[in-house]
Amino acid sequence: xxxxxPFALLANATSILWAEVPTWPAAEFICxxxxxxxxxxxxxxxxxxxxxxxxxxxxxxxxxxxxxxxxGRSEPFSGSYPAxxxxxxxxxxxxxxxxxxxxxxxxxxxxxxxxxxxxxxxPANGEFFRVHGSEVHEVAVGPVHAGIIEPGxxxxxxxxxxxxxxxxxxxxxxxxxxEALAGGPHRATMSQMETAAGDTTIAHATAYATVMEAxxxxxxxxxxxxxxxxxxxxxxxxxxxxxxxxxANDVAFLPTSSACGRIRGEFLNLxxxxxxxxxxxxxxxxxGCGQDLEPGRGAQLIERLExxxxxxxxxxxxxxxxxxxxxxFENVGTxxxxxxxxxxxxxxxxxxxxxxxxxxxDHPAAWHRFAQAPVAxxxxxxxxARARVRSLEMQRSGEYLxxxxxxxxxxxxxxxxxxxxPNTFAVALVEGWRGEVCHAAVSDDAGRFRRYKIIDxxxxxxxxxxxxxxxxxxxxxxxxxxxxxxxxxxxxx
Amino acid sequence: MILIFNLTFRLALWLLLAPLLPGVIxxxxxxxxxxxxxxxFQLYYDLAKQWRKGVVMSTLASPGFIAGPAxxxxxxxxxxxxxxxxxxxxxxxxxxxxxxLVYLLALARFCTAWAAMETGSAxxxxxxxxxxxxxxxxxAAIIAAVLSLSVQTGSVSLITMLSPxxxxxxxxxxxxxxxxxxxxxxxxxxxxxxxxLELTMIHEAMILDHSGPPLAAILHGASVKLLxxxxxxxxxxxxxxxLSPLAAAGALAAGVLTVTLSVGLVESLMARLAFRRxxxxxxxxxxxxLFALLVAWKGGAK
Numbered sequence: 001x002x003x004x005x006p007f008a009l010l011a012n013a014t015s016i017l018w019a020e021v022p023t024w025p026a027a028e029f030i031c032x033x034x035x036x037x038x039x040x041x042x043x044x045x046x047x048x049x050x051x052x053x054x055x056x057x058x059x060x061x062x063x064x065x066x067x068x069x070x071x072g073r074s075e076p077f078s079g080s081y082p083a084x085x086x087x088x089x090x091x092x093x094x095x096x097x098x099x100x101x102x103x104x105x106x107x108x109x110x111x112x113x114x115x116x117x118x119x120x121x122x123p124a125n126g127e128f129f130r131v132h133g134s135e136v137h138e139v140a141v142g143p144v145h146a147g148i149i150e151p152g153x154x155x156x157x158x159x160x161x162x163x164x165x166x167x168x169x170x171x172x173x174x175x176x177x178x179e180a181l182a183g184g185p186h187r188a189t190m191s192q193m194e195t196a197a198g199d200t201t202i203a204h205a206t207a208y209a210t211v212m213e214a215x216x217x218x219x220x221x222x223x224x225x226x227x228x229x230x231x232x233x234x235x236x237x238x239x240x241x242x243x244x245x246x247x248a249n250d251v252a253f254l255p256t257s258s259a260c261g262r263i264r265g266e267f268l269n270l271x272x273x274x275x276x277x278x279x280x281x282x283x284x285x286x287x288g289c290g291q292d293l294e295p296g297r298g299a300q301l302i303e304r305l306e307x308x309x310x311x312x313x314x315x316x317x318x319x320x321x322x323x324x325x326x327x328x329f330e331n332v333g334t335x336x337x338x339x340x341x342x343x344x345x346x347x348x349x350x351x352x353x354x355x356x357x358x359x360x361x362d363h364p365a366a367w368h369r370f371a372q373a374p375v376a377x378x379x380x381x382x383x384x385a386r387a388r389v390r391s392l393e394m395q396r397s398g399e400y401l402x403x404x405x406x407x408x409x410x411x412x413x414x415x416x417x418x419x420x421x422p423n424t425f426a427v428a429l430v431e432g433w434r435g436e437v438c439h440a441a442v443s444d445d446a447g448r449f450r451r452y453k454i455i456d457x458x459x460x461x462x463x464x465x466x467x468x469x470x471x472x473x474x475x476x477x478x479x480x481x482x483x484x485x486x487x488x489x490x491x492x493x
Numbered sequence: 494m495i496l497i498f499n500l501t502f503r504l505a506l507w508l509l510l511a512p513l514l515p516g517v518i519x520x521x522x523x524x525x526x527x528x529x530x531x532x533x534f535q536l537y538y539d540l541a542k543q544w545r546k547g548v549v550m551s552t553l554a555s556p557g558f559i560a561g562p563a564x565x566x567x568x569x570x571x572x573x574x575x576x577x578x579x580x581x582x583x584x585x586x587x588x589x590x591x592x593x594l595v596y597l598l599a600l601a602r603f604c605t606a607w608a609a610m611e612t613g614s615a616x617x618x619x620x621x622x623x624x625x626x627x628x629x630x631x632x633a634a635i636i637a638a639v640l641s642l643s644v645q646t647g648s649v650s651l652i653t654m655l656s657p658x659x660x661x662x663x664x665x666x667x668x669x670x671x672x673x674x675x676x677x678x679x680x681x682x683x684x685x686x687x688x689x690l691e692l693t694m695i696h697e698a699m700i701l702d703h704s705g706p707p708l709a710a711i712l713h714g715a716s717v718k719l720l721x722x723x724x725x726x727x728x729x730x731x732x733x734x735x736l737s738p739l740a741a742a743g744a745l746a747a748g749v750l751t752v753t754l755s756v757g758l759v760e761s762l763m764a765r766l767a768f769r770r771x772x773x774x775x776x777x778x779x780x781x782x783l784f785a786l787l788v789a790w791k792g793g794a795k
Contacts, residue, residue, distance in 0.1 A: 137615065138615070139615045139616075139619070139692075140615065141691065141692065146689040146690070146691060147689050147690075161768060248764075250688075250690065250693070251764040251765050252681045252682075252685040252687070252688070252760070252763075252764055252765040253763070253764035253765075254522060254525065254526050254760070254761050254762075255525070255526070255761070255762070257526075258526035258527065258528065322763075322764060324682065324763050324764035324765075324766070325764045327764075327766070327767065327770065328764055328765070328766075328767055332767070473767070473768055473769065474619075474692050475692055475693045475767070475768050476767065477692045477693075478690040478692060478693055
């Protein structure tokens with residue numbers, strides 16, 4: 001199917017000369033992209049690239065079934081273009097973002113408002129979708145929350161306890177990560193990548209390192225790939241354990257809640273055993289890894305991993321066996337598979353709708369070409385499914401780690417990287433614990449970043465949360481929210 | 494003179510002992526979870542802290558914002574004073590005092606809901622709406638329970654109603670009243686007293702904007718209410734008059750402790766119900782009390 005696409009094909013973690021990326025006039029580019037999306041491609045990234053007095057639109061598509069990515073762009077233009085969102089809702093946040101960043105107006109976009117900032121105003125000051133009626137009332141939650149979490153505003157249109165519509169406004173953090181990356185890589189770039197979304201350090205750092213390696217036309221030594229793959233699974237284990245505990249806490253089910261909070265720490269400590277930092281900072285570096293699993297620690301890693309996995313298994317079993325818990329999760333916050341596909345959900349949220357969508361499997365790069373964990377899928381699309389997929393992934397990541405620790409790849413930890421190639425486009429997808437982390441870079445004449453685009457899985461999935469709440473009880477919002485557990489900072493880049 | 498002494502002593506007992514119950518519940522929860530937990534006297538420290546603090550008041554709120562918690566506290570304390578205490582009997586016993594008790598509790602709820610609506614916040618309105626919705630069912634269960642005791646003993650005075658055993662219906666009554674106790678005191682599975690999630694709160698959502706002494710009054714009033722329901726439940730089930738005074742006092746104390754521990758265990762081992770199922774459980778509680786009434790009426794002791 002993808003063989004006949006007019007887009008330029010490239011594999012995950014590779015690069016292509018910018019001049020070889022096919023170019024269309026804006027309106028035709030939209031048609032071409034829409035046609036590919038209609039044929040089953042998925043929109044991984046959609047961003048603007050200032051060029052002369054105008055801006056070109058760049059689309060990165062994924063043909064999951066063909067294990068390949070495709071890239072295309074428009075000629076530089078300014079003003080407006082026909083909105084892609086009308087045909088493919090998965091473009092809706094992307095088009096708003098491009099409008100906000102570059103002033104290109106998608107004509108006919110149904111809900112054109114900034115995604116992160118208005119001029120000087122907090123996003124909540126924008127206009128919200130409203131439902132009118134004497135029985136309808138509006139509940140505003142945030143941006144300041146009762147827990148220790150990041151800022152985000154949720155505007156519910158309710159009829160009594162039932163949510164008719166939820167609109168989510170983010171962008172309170174004004175992080176300026178993308179601005180800071182332009183002209184890079186700088187000395188601080190690696191650290192900025194590790195904190196793009198702090199709980200996804202390994203995935204973001206790996207994606208960045210992979211982009212740098214792709215720009216240099218090489219890849220990391222096998223030993224480093226092996227280490228990165230293990231760290232990625234440890235990150236997944238820690239976060240999934242934390243999420244399951246948080247879900248239990250939200251329905252006041254103490255046994256699992258108390259146990260998982262501690263077990264999450266055990267997994268984090270295993271990451272620290274490898275690199276000295278619980279979140280894996282300092283581990284992944286362009287060209288390889290900054291730290292190595294010291295000889296002799298492999299046995300310790302296995303031993304502690306087995307204990308933590310057994311404890312996690314027990315804590316999760318309490319969870320599934322309690323009828324009172326299942327009653328809270330089943331048929332709550334359902335996202336239907338067709339909805340999930342049309343808004344482009346990724347990660348466990350998509351797999352919980354029965355979509356087989358996992359970068360490790362669909363677009364394997366680095367160590368995942370040699371060893372993969374089976375994809376975990378559950379069909380029902382509700383809170384139960386999202387929790388279930390997490391617990392399945394924990395089992396499979398545990399199994400994967402057992403195998404990998406036992407069979408280390410020999411070789412160098414790090415290789416010297418050639419300078420990034422000039423005028424090149426590179427893309428890297430990594431399946432973080434929350435879903436697909438996409439990094440795309442375009443280098444300039446000197447090999448510096450002309451544009452560096454990060455798409456955190458949260459960017460795709462926040463719309464899923466809004467859909468999950470339609471028709472749900474407002475009191476079920478916290479468990480729906482926890483079942484997605486999306487990043488605010490990964491969005492507010 | 495003796496009456497005044499008696500009343501003062503009882504008042505002190507109610508006010509001083511009540512905050513211990515949430516402490517015990519939290520200890521049980523901590524113990525089950527394998528934690529050390531907050532000190533048993535944590536609520537006393539919290540009350541002392543709140544009492545020293547100032548009050549933040551919305552410019553929109555009327556004095557009802559302060560008056561609500563005050564009246565509610567007085568009403569609950571008044572209801573507690575009507576409650577006979579095992580061998581010590583009642584201090585303010587009169588014919589029909591049980592009706593006053595029910596109405597005082599309703600008054601307390603009305604005042605809390607009123608104070609909640611004062612700030613015009615969506616959260617507190619939502620909390621108040623939920624509180625009164627579920628109260629409709631909980632009150633029906635209490636009234637059915639009271640009726641069954643009344644039919645059983647042929648009296649409408651608490652001291653007589655609570656003295657003998659509830660007979661064959663005792664088990665039904667105990668189950669029904671325990672569910673009502675959990676619901677009325679915002680415990681799991683009806684509400685989660687520990688949650689920080691405003692959207693899921695019932696009682697806690699109503700008091701989000703309160704601070705300082707009014708908040709202390711609300712917290713203390715809630716603990717008195719918990720003790721009141723525990724005492725009511727134990728006396729409704731155990732045959733107080735048939736025991737020697739010492740044994741009755743011991744049975745009352747042990748009973749209250751058992752109820753408190755049970756609340757802690759339920760909270761440790763059960764998830765919270767979805768709101769749409771709360772009505773189901775409360776209706777069940779009402780039916781249990783209703784069956785106790787039928788048993789007392791048709792198949793009772795006499």
